[in-house]
Amino acid sequence: MLFNSLEFLVFFIVITLSYFLLPPKLRAPLLLFASCYFYMAFVPVYIFILFFTIVVDYIAGILLENSTKNKKGILLCSLVVNIGFLCIFKYYNFFATNIDRGFTLFHWNVKLPLLAILLPVGLSFHTFQAMSYTIEVYRGHQKAERNFLIYALYVMFYPQLVAGPIERPQNLLHQFHSMPGIRFDRERVKSGLLRMGFGLFKKVVIADRLALFVDGTYESPHLQTGWALVIASFFYSFQIYCDFSGYSDIAIGAAKVMGIDLMENFRSPYLAKSIPEFWRRWHISLSTWFRDYLFIPLGGSRVTTQRLCFNLFVVFLISGFWHGANWTFLIWGFLHAVLMILSMLLGKRSSGGKKEDSTAMKVGKMIGVFLLINFTWIFFRAANIDHAKAILKSMVHFKLSGAPMVFNANELFFSGLLIAFLVAKEYAGKPLVLVSNRRFAFQLVLLVASCYLFGVFNYKKFIYFQF
Amino acid sequence: MSNQVKKIVGWLSVLVLVALYIVSDSELMRPIANTRYRLNTMWASDKYRYGDLYGFSYLKQYKYPVNLVEGAGKDTGVRDCGVKRDINLYSICDSYLFSFVKGENDFCRVNKYVQIRSIDDGVLNVVLDKSKINVLLIESTERQIRNNLSDPGFLSEKLRADGGREMLVLNQHMTDITRVSFNRGINANLEFNLFDYKFLTPIKEFKAWFNRTVFNRVDGDVSVSSDGARLYYRPTTDTTDGSLSSFVTVSPASMDQNIGNLNAVATGFKRMGFDYIYFCGIPNPCTVYESGHRKYNEFLPRLQSGRHPDFQFVDVYSPFMSDHHVDRYERSDTHWNKAGFQSWLGIFNGVLDTIPGR
Numbered sequence: 001m002l003f004n005s006l007e008f009l010v011f012f013i014v015i016t017l018s019y020f021l022l023p024p025k026l027r028a029p030l031l032l033f034a035s036c037y038f039y040m041a042f043v044p045v046y047i048f049i050l051f052f053t054i055v056v057d058y059i060a061g062i063l064l065e066n067s068t069k070n071k072k073g074i075l076l077c078s079l080v081v082n083i084g085f086l087c088i089f090k091y092y093n094f095f096a097t098n099i100d101r102g103f104t105l106f107h108w109n110v111k112l113p114l115l116a117i118l119l120p121v122g123l124s125f126h127t128f129q130a131m132s133y134t135i136e137v138y139r140g141h142q143k144a145e146r147n148f149l150i151y152a153l154y155v156m157f158y159p160q161l162v163a164g165p166i167e168r169p170q171n172l173l174h175q176f177h178s179m180p181g182i183r184f185d186r187e188r189v190k191s192g193l194l195r196m197g198f199g200l201f202k203k204v205v206i207a208d209r210l211a212l213f214v215d216g217t218y219e220s221p222h223l224q225t226g227w228a229l230v231i232a233s234f235f236y237s238f239q240i241y242c243d244f245s246g247y248s249d250i251a252i253g254a255a256k257v258m259g260i261d262l263m264e265n266f267r268s269p270y271l272a273k274s275i276p277e278f279w280r281r282w283h284i285s286l287s288t289w290f291r292d293y294l295f296i297p298l299g300g301s302r303v304t305t306q307r308l309c310f311n312l313f314v315v316f317l318i319s320g321f322w323h324g325a326n327w328t329f330l331i332w333g334f335l336h337a338v339l340m341i342l343s344m345l346l347g348k349r350s351s352g353g354k355k356e357d358s359t360a361m362k363v364g365k366m367i368g369v370f371l372l373i374n375f376t377w378i379f380f381r382a383a384n385i386d387h388a389k390a391i392l393k394s395m396v397h398f399k400l401s402g403a404p405m406v407f408n409a410n411e412l413f414f415s416g417l418l419i420a421f422l423v424a425k426e427y428a429g430k431p432l433v434l435v436s437n438r439r440f441a442f443q444l445v446l447l448v449a450s451c452y453l454f455g456v457f458n459y460k461k462f463i464y465f466q467f
Numbered sequence: 468m469s470n471q472v473k474k475i476v477g478w479l480s481v482l483v484l485v486a487l488y489i490v491s492d493s494e495l496m497r498p499i500a501n502t503r504y505r506l507n508t509m510w511a512s513d514k515y516r517y518g519d520l521y522g523f524s525y526l527k528q529y530k531y532p533v534n535l536v537e538g539a540g541k542d543t544g545v546r547d548c549g550v551k552r553d554i555n556l557y558s559i560c561d562s563y564l565f566s567f568v569k570g571e572n573d574f575c576r577v578n579k580y581v582q583i584r585s586i587d588d589g590v591l592n593v594v595l596d597k598s599k600i601n602v603l604l605i606e607s608t609e610r611q612i613r614n615n616l617s618d619p620g621f622l623s624e625k626l627r628a629d630g631g632r633e634m635l636v637l638n639q640h641m642t643d644i645t646r647v648s649f650n651r652g653i654n655a656n657l658e659f660n661l662f663d664y665k666f667l668t669p670i671k672e673f674k675a676w677f678n679r680t681v682f683n684r685v686d687g688d689v690s691v692s693s694d695g696a697r698l699y700y701r702p703t704t705d706t707t708d709g710s711l712s713s714f715v716t717v718s719p720a721s722m723d724q725n726i727g728n729l730n731a732v733a734t735g736f737k738r739m740g741f742d743y744i745y746f747c748g749i750p751n752p753c754t755v756y757e758s759g760h761r762k763y764n765e766f767l768p769r770l771q772s773g774r775h776p777d778f779q780f781v782d783v784y785s786p787f788m789s790d791h792h793v794d795r796y797e798r799s800d801t802h803w804n805k806a807g808f809q810s811w812l813g814i815f816n817g818v819l820d821t822i823p824g825r
Contacts, residue, residue, distance in 0.1 A: 010487065021474055414682070
């Protein structure tokens with residue numbers, strides 16, 4: 001069930017109304033039922049995989065709390081089950097194909113069987129969320145959850161089930177326990193609905209419009225002009241941002257309507273003035289996950305320079321691989337590791353006696369960082385390495401001949417205008433203000449009308465669903 | 468409003484929405500949709516009244532009244548083939564025939580006509596009467612041929628002759644609860660129930676006009692012909708995704724595979740006891756009307772030139788192309804019009820007339 005579908009609109013209204021109308025103690029079962037239905041609307045049978053991992057992690061949590069000796073073994077079992085499913089569904093075919101290629105180098109004609117299976121939607125998200133629970137219980141930062149229903153809801157809470165934010169047990173579990181006490185708060189509901197409306201605007205008006213240009217251009221990069229590819233890569237930076245942050249806005253807004261606070265996932269990432277700052281603003285729930293459960297256990301940043309470089313490479317390569325089983329994602333991760341290392345080394349050298357940057361300097365840095373990030377997105381978006389190479393070649397040589405552009409001048413201008421509006425809104429940093437019911441109604445109607453009139457409705461999936 | 472009243476209103480809203488969700492199931496929708504297509508009030512639906520391509524795009528300039536079913540089979544100009552009714556005709560077809568053929572009287576010499584759609588999730592069980600000439604017609608629009616032939620079993624399993632009663636057996640793969648709960652067509656059906664009303668059509672047409680005029684863009688499923696006179700189903704004119712397109716090159720290996728699979732299907736039916744098997748590929752509208760503007764991949768003529776010992780082609784490609792200025796297809800719909808159907812019928816009746824008597 002996509003957030004940008006009528007099915008979700010009906011589902012959301014029914015569940016939210018029932019949530020406030022039912023006796024408060026029935027809220028958790030209702031949300032769990034709704035979450036199961038939401039998940040099963042994609043591929044019903046995959047609910048069993050999810051259910052199995054929930055049972056394993058629920059038991060692991062209790063065993064971890066009760067045991068004193070075998071804690072590591074229990075944690076390992078839980079992680080193996082979670083990562084095992086991820087490996088089978090997401091990475092098996094990638095490894096099998098590459099092992100086959102390796103064999104052919106030695107003239108061994110061995111063909112490993114490939115699995116004809118569909119990747120369960122949001123697998124990487126709920127797996128990471130489940131792992132953060134067992135790790136936190138292992139570390140003693142979180143009490144094991146004894147209420148199975150609440151734990152299942154922690155993994156399955158429908159607004160963030162398939163594409164995050166990847167929550168932490170400390171933030172979510174206590175909110176579910178106190179759910180019966182949540183009262184209907186008109187201001188929260190209004191603010192949640194506006195957030196959802198703006199998320200939908202980002203998705204259907206900006207992201208899906210830019211997708212028309214990006215998809216049409218990236219599909220056959222060899223046929224495109226250099227100019228079209230430059231515009232497509234620029235557009236893709238905003239497409240992926242609006243697509244993913246739009247999803248997060250709808251998720252956070254939907255939860256807010258029900259009185260649940262989810263963590264923020266984006267803080268105007270393209271306004272970052274350095275690469276580390278970009279990672280503090282982009283997909284925050286994932287970058288903090290890697291920081292807390294991988295980077296810091298590896299030693300973090302308080303180590304030798306060589307070790308720091310190693311740690312960053314490990315984290316970013318795994319982060320790239322988390323996004324997908326393709327060499328393009330690994331290159332994307334590698335490039336970010338290189339950029340992070342360079343930026344940290346340069347930062348160390350220039351530290352001390354720091355002056356406040358002028359506005360021009362700040363803007364210059366923002367543009368510089370954006371261009372670097374934009375460059376890395378080429379690998380992220382390209383279908384394969386050959387396509388990425390063709391794109392870069394056409395850009396560098398500024399190939400003049402090629403297929404006509406997907407958009408006419410008016411739509412290019414309009415897309416640019418939308419991007420300018422987005423950047424200006426983020427630069428201004430003002431949240432949607434709620435003063436009166438009338439203003440709220442006006443803003444909501446304006447958002448819905450804009451979504452309808454300027455939106456591109458092709459039920460296009462959110463990009464991060466594939467991860 | 469008191470809390471009690473608020474609760475009642477809330478629960479009523481929930482019930483209404485759940486009911487709306489349930490009736491948006493494809494099976495339950497059929498009678499609702501048929502009724503609303505027949506109406507002409509503000510609550511009627513304009514979605515298919517002016518052609519499916521108009522319904523996708525809402526481009527007002529292509530708003531032509533379309534009536535695909537009524538009257539098409541009348542006045543078909545069936546030639547006088549005598550009173551002899553010695554042919555039993557079976558057909559595996561798509562909507563091009565399914566919506567148009569009225570029955571055996573449309574055809575020359577035909578005693579009985581039975582059809583099954585290739586998209587139907589079922590099987591037609593036939594009892595071949597050996598005292599008659601049993602003819603099987605496999606009809607497919609050009610855009611569907613490659614999909615239909617990608618797995619030879621797909622067409623072969625549409626029809627069987629294993630004795631018993633002659634009947635169409637439709638499968639019910641999913642139970643009703645699963646079907647209603649996880650209904651794949653839910654969004655289209657909800658859209659139909661919530662926003663598909665005649666009084667909303669001007670808003671949709673305004674949006675379509677705006678996108679067309681300002682951005683030179685039409686709905687993703689539709690493309691406009693080179694002369695601007697008609698709409699096409701976009702996958703047939705696509706230049707990137709080739710499986711339905713008339714303009715993406717089809718490799719010789721792929722052609723050989725299609726012909727091989729078609730032969731395998733025909734051989735299977737021949738063994739089943741059919742006396743004559745015919746295959747008819749109906750050209751995509753863009754194949755006919757873009758012939759002077761874009762380079763056609765020659766799929767149909769290449770298919771028809773392949774070796775085919777167990778069946779014959781009903782060639783509608785050549786006559787349709789030779790007088791491509793004739794309006795044989797609807798301008799705002801993926802189907803042909805009455806003239807197109809009647810041209811085909813004339814050609815096919817000519818073929819039936821050449822079958823030697825028993």
